[in-house]
Amino acid sequence: MPLAYAAEGIARMTGREPFVTKDRLRIAQYRMFFNAAKAERELGFRARPYREGLADAIEWFYKAGLLQMVAEPRLGPAAHPRTARMPSKAGATMTVSGEAFLSQLTAVAAEIESLIDRLLAAPAIEGKRARPQRLLDAMRYASLNGGKRFRPFLVVAIAALFDVPRKRALMVGAALECVHCYSLVHDDLPAMDDDDLRRGHPTAHKAFDEATAILAGDGLLTFAFDILARPDAHPDPAVRIELLLALARASGLGGMVGGQMLDLAAEGRFADGRPQAFDEAAVTTLQAMKTGALLRFACIAGGILGQAIGAEREALERYGSAVGQAFQIADDLLDIQGDSTILGKAIGKDAKAGKATLVGVLGSEQAKARLKTLVAEAVAALAPFGAAAWVLMEGAKFVAERKA
């Protein structure tokens, strides 16, 4: 049964049939789900401390070349018609782990999509009052949109470092995604950034109407705290409260909402109508609040779930902070040189609106150099977790190199 699950998982994630041996499938399963406890038990790795054991395991997989299997099953030439289109394995280690990262990202995205779908189902939970259909539709439209779900991925991958049950990490990821999606809905409103397109589809107020979009955003924000307060997120109320407080701080006045306010101020909305001159420090603060705070929360949340110790939390904060900054610089670079058909939204809007960006302050070349430094910082921050954190290192690279 777990074997069949792994086979299915590999097929879904890679789009390829897993024509591999049972042993390799089992190894792949551990690799995919980072189930350290099972790896210890069944493969006989050193049991304590588990994280070292896990790191050993991952290293062993790497050396044995088995990690490649996940992304690229070693098929006999005639075993499967799709073999011919597979890339050569030469020099594939980096690419392969990047591909494996994408597979994990996709897997988390699918799980988050299905979890939010279930949480936002029509019948009210626990005999509560009816959920008005139009509002429910709008909240589903805004949250079940095929997003990358990079924030939930961070929660899940970091929680896995601490052997947190995946179900809990997914609940936290779903809550975080509700906050992210609400912020997009409100950000797109005519009185805010006035966007018609989001991820290639009409924005919520275009698909529905402004009042419905405002309420759908309010509903998603409220729902995020509803999700986090449930025992499914963590059985210990103290852990749930810690998560909740961290999310509220990351999302509010001193975090995301505050950052959006600074963003509008930078456009010159409230002064004389002309864009304000933001220097590098001001732009960094703005972005640390607007985009950085939620990404940082995603990284800390895994540590809170795993009840990480102080040094581990600091490492996660450093990683989260670097990833957050990298994410925003990449976003700003995409706005000036991205492909709107891949991005699913209009490009060149930031410059036109007079948005304060680091690309604007530093120029493209220096911004790209900064991006590289930030990725290196993110990877370095993960050192305490050893090889177990490779997928998060790939995540940092992905953030810097993404096209959408």
Add this chain to the structure above:
Amino acid sequence: MPLAYAAEGIARMTGREPFVTKDRLRIAQYRMFFNAAKAERELGFRARPYREGLADAIEWFYKAGLLQMVAEPRLGPAAHPRTARMPSKAGATMTVSGEAFLSQLTAVAAEIESLIDRLLAAPAIEGKRARPQRLLDAMRYASLNGGKRFRPFLVVAIAALFDVPRKRALMVGAALECVHCYSLVHDDLPAMDDDDLRRGHPTAHKAFDEATAILAGDGLLTFAFDILARPDAHPDPAVRIELLLALARASGLGGMVGGQMLDLAAEGRFADGRPQAFDEAAVTTLQAMKTGALLRFACIAGGILGQAIGAEREALERYGSAVGQAFQIADDLLDIQGDSTILGKAIGKDAKAGKATLVGVLGSEQAKARLKTLVAEAVAALAPFGAAAWVLMEGAKFVAERKA
């Protein structure tokens, strides 16, 4: 020191100097703050169960005519120039307790105002990032507005039944008020009810601008959960989580936000543009969500803080539900026959907008009769708490009879 505090409290609450004996002041202090433990200890009431002891005390105060003192100190004719304007004491029992209720309401309002003022101070708490000034200003404008603070009053008065430290109840009341105020800001937006006036002042989007109002609402909603997640609200994380979940449910999709959606639907926003015909059951559901859910939460919250037992919680829910319905009917009656200068907002808007109200469905006379029944239900629900709950009985009457 406690004596001086009581004297000050009486002066502030009644606008009259407390020229009374020390003993009476001390009794007044117990009466005002419902400090059952101290009353037991210092006045020698039966210690267990405390609530019965408290009820006994209140009854004793009543019989001894001492309750009147709070609202109307027995001054010698020459003792104070304001004596002449005092009402006669004949048949004053009801009036006096109504006045004492208003004094308590006013006291809670002042405490909530000062607590929110402190919570929303400019320097960020715990070394967090700066709070953008314009956003902070708008959040303060929307929440420090001299509201009646009836919801926090309910929390405080009900928590007092269970001897909960007042500071905790005030924190929960402040969180609840943030949710209430955010809902007013978003409700007033041009895309929603399009109101220019709120409590006699320009609405947030008029005083600032639409984008700032949207963000200020988002910020207040987020801040409510921030406040509730703090240990000041209750030292036990399990109690805080229970409060948080209840508030999220009351405010979200199946509560207030859902009710606002139904309200707009009733106007005919989403169908053919004509108001929809809502029958009594549909209007009752709409209002139980839109206004009722938060008022019900206010009543339940006191019980959660006090870790009330099942029967007590059921009584509080019945009280909360009746008060919630009464509140909305009174609101709808005020909209058709109120005084806009007292109300601080335009009247006749609901009928014009085609809002679904019970007054519309039942007619004014039947709605007034329903109001009386609901007040009687609310008072009856409080029976298990005995005389200790008199201020909440007065609260139910106030809701039905208020002019603003």
